[in-house]
Amino acid sequence: MAKFAESLILASQSPRRQLLLKEAGYDVTVITPSPHAETPPRLDETPRESVLRIAREKAEDVASRVDQGIILAGDTLAELNGRPLGKPADREHAREILRALRGHDHFVWSAICLWRRPMDEVLVDVDRTTVKMAPLSDDEIEEYLDSGLWEGKAGAFGIQDRTGWVEIDEGSLTNVVGLPMELFRQMLSRFNE
Numbered sequence: 076m077a078k079f080a081e082s083l084i085l086a087s088q089s090p091r092r093q094l095l096l097k098e099a100g101y102d103v104t105v106i107t108p109s110p111h112a113e114t115p116p117r118l119d120e121t122p123r124e125s126v127l128r129i130a131r132e133k134a135e136d137v138a139s140r141v142d143q144g145i146i147l148a149g150d151t152l153a154e155l156n157g158r159p160l161g162k163p164a165d166r167e168h169a170r171e172i173l174r175a176l177r178g179h180d181h182f183v184w185s186a187i188c189l190w191r192r193p194m195d196e197v198l199v200d201v202d203r204t205t206v207k208m209a210p211l212s213d214d215e216i217e218e219y220l221d222s223g224l225w226e227g228k229a230g231a232f233g234i235q236d237r238t239g240w241v242e243i244d245e246g247s248l249t250n251v252v253g254l255p256m257e258l259f260r261q262m263l264s265r266f267n268e
C-alpha cells in the first residue's frame with residue numbers, strides 16, 4: 076500500500092466505506108458532509124453523471140472545513156434499464172425496488188472524489204459493476220424487508236447481507252458495497268505522479 080504523509084479524511088457517514096478502508100489498512104478521520112451538501116439525481120443526468128456530481132458535492136462540503144489533507148467522498152446508485160435506484164424512502168419503496176430488480180441484471184455505479192487541501196486538486200472517477208439479482212419470491216423479499224437491512228442502501232439491497240441473492244457478472248465487489256478500492260488506490264497514486 077502506498078504511504079501518504081497527508082491525512083485521509085473520509086467525507087461519509089457510511090459505516091461500509093469506513094470498514095472497507097480500515098480493512099485495507101488505511102487510517103481515516105471521519106467528517107460527515109452536511110445533509111444539504113448533496114442534491115438528488117436529476118432527470119437530465121445519467122446515473123453515472125449523478126454519482127460523479129454527488130461525490131464531488133460531498134467532498135467539496137467537507138473540504139470547506141479542512142485545512143490540510145486528502146478528502147475522500149463517494150456516492151453509489153443502482154441502475155435498472157437506465158433508471159437510477161437510490162436509497163429507499165421506506166419499506167413500501169424498498170419492496171417496489173426489490174420487485175423491479177429480482178431476476179434482472181443491473182448496474183451498480185460508485186463514484187469517488189478525492190479533494191486535496193490546501194491545493195484544491197480534485198480527482199473524480201467512477202466504477203461500474205454488473206450484478207444479477209436472483210428471481211426472489213415475494214416471501215423472500217418480505218423476509219429481507221423484515222430484517223431492516225435494506226435501509227440506507229442503494230437499490231434497497233446489500234450484496235453483503237444475503238450471499239447468493241446477488242451475483243457479480245462483471246466488475247468489483249467493493250464498488251457494489253460503496254467504495255471501489257481498486258479505483259481508490261489508482262486515484263491516490265495519481266497524486267504521487
Ligand SMILES: Cc1cn([C@H]2C[C@H](O)[C@@H](COP(=O)(O)OP(=O)(O)OP(=O)(O)O)O2)c(=O)[nH]c1=O
Nearest residue numbers: 087088089150151228229232233234251252253
Ligand atoms: C448496492 C449496495 C449499496 N450499498 C450501500 C453503499 C452506500 O453506503 C449506500 C448508498 O448510499 P450513498 O448515498 O452512496 O452513501 P451513504 O448515504 O451511505 O453515505 P454518505 O453519503 O455519507 O457517504 O448503499 C451496500 O452497502 N451494498 C450494496 O449491495
